Amino acid sequence: MSEVLTKTMARNIYYGGSLFFLLLFLGLTLHTEMKLPERDNRGAITEQVAHGKRLWEENNCIGCHTLLGEGAYFAPELGNVYTRFGNSTDVIKGFIKGRPADGIPNRRSMPQFNFTDDELEAIAQFLKYASEINTTKWPPNIQG
Ligand code: HEC
Structure with a gap:
């Protein structure tokens, strides 16, 4: 069994991780934007x-x-x-x-x-x- 992290695996972790956190960031930003109108008392x-x-x-x-x-x-x-x-x-x-x-x-x-x-x-x-x-x-x- 090989324990070596190949270049392809490392690249996939890098791109996969970046994409995951980018989507998480965008999702949370969208969530905040949707919640703000009911919280900021702008009315x-x-x-x-x-x-x-x-x-x-x-x-x-x-x-x-x-x-x-x-x-x-x-x-x-x-x-x-x-x-x-x-x-x-x-x-x-x-x-x-x-x-x-x-x-x-x-x-x-x-x-x-x-x-x-x-x-x-x-x-x-x-x-x-x-x-x-x-x-x-x-x-x-x-x-x-
Ligand atoms: C130079 C600093 C300073 C500036 C500028 C200032 N304040 Fe104050 N303010 C104070 C301090 C110090 C207190 C604490 C009460 C005291 O001993 O005068 C206070 C207290 C207050 C309080 C009562 C708060 C409490 O919990 O007792 C209100 C209301 C207030 N300020 C409104 C304002 C508003 C509105 C402005 C702007 C127009 C303003 N202040 C500008 C220093 C300042």
């Missing part, structure tokens, strides 16, 4: 939510915060802040509005952005929208 994207997202970007909130685990680790995760604040956009707006103008001495603090009421509402709606995305429990820890 809830109103003009107000989109406005909140623009404000989120323009003010670089992600420079301090994470959103669904993505971003900087200076300040709390905000993907779940709506639920953590008792499912209330009012509490979110109150928090952002109530930040002291000069920050809080000797500790990290959230800046005062001087948003208008419309802008505050848009940001709160954006954070509410984010909290309703089905992330299959990501991030695993409540503070991100």
Whole structure:
């Protein structure tokens, strides 16, 4: 009995293995693409939510915060802040509005952005929208 791996066998393993994992990769990609519409909550994207997202970007909130685990680790995760604040956009707006103008001495603090009421509402709606995305429990820890 020969234990030798011939060139043909090695080539078949190489091509067969490559093809197998390529198909697996394509299959999983397709599966993700098919599942996303029911998970990403896109039906809830109103003009107000989109406005909140623009404000989120323009003010670089992600420079301090994470959103669904993505971003900087200076300040709390905000993907779940709506639920953590008792499912209330009012509490979110109150928090952002109530930040002291000069920050809080000797500790990290959230800046005062001087948003208008419309802008505050848009940001709160954006954070509410984010909290309703089905992330299959990501991030695993409540503070991100
Ligand atoms: C310079 C860093 C920084 C930036 C930029 C920043 N934040 Fe914050 N934010 C903080 C810190 C620090 C906290 C923790 C609370 C505190 O002590 O002020 C916080 C807390 C919060 C909270 C309450 C979260 C909780 O779980 O207590 C919300 C909501 C929030 N920020 C929203 C925003 C939004 C929206 C933006 C962008 C418009 C933003 N933040 C930009 C630093 C920042």
